[in-house]
Amino acid sequence: xxxxxxxxxxxxxxxxxxxxxxxxxxxxxxxxxxxxxxxxxxxxxxxxxxxxxxxxxxxxxxxxxxxxxxxxxxxxx
Numbered sequence: 001x002x003x004x005x006x007x008x009x010x011x012x013x014x015x016x017x018x019x020x021x022x023x024x025x026x027x028x029x030x031x032x033x034x035x036x037x038x039x040x041x042x043x044x045x046x047x048x049x050x051x052x053x054x055x056x057x058x059x060x061x062x063x064x065x066x067x068x069x070x071x072x073x074x075x076x077x
Contacts, residue, residue: 001024001025001026001027002016002019002024002025002026002027003026003027003029004016004026004027004028004029005028005029005030006028006029006030006035009026009028009038016038020038020039020040021040023040023043025037025038025039025043026038
């Protein structure tokens with residue numbers, strides 16, 4: 001996972017787009033705070049699908065589900 005300022009992403013969009021296209025992830029910061037996450041379409045679909053699994057099973061625990069997702073997707077790098 002790469003972290004970049006909004007200005008860096010704006011000025012070097014092609015570079016960051018290539019990172020995302022090759023499976024990377026970019027966290028965008030503005031004034032030192034995370035404001036966006038750039039991920040590929042394939043990752044976003046699987047992330048959303050995984051997010052709904054607990055809800056659909058009826059045993060949804062927000063904190064537990066978030067922790068599991070973050071662990072899974074942070075280790076992709």
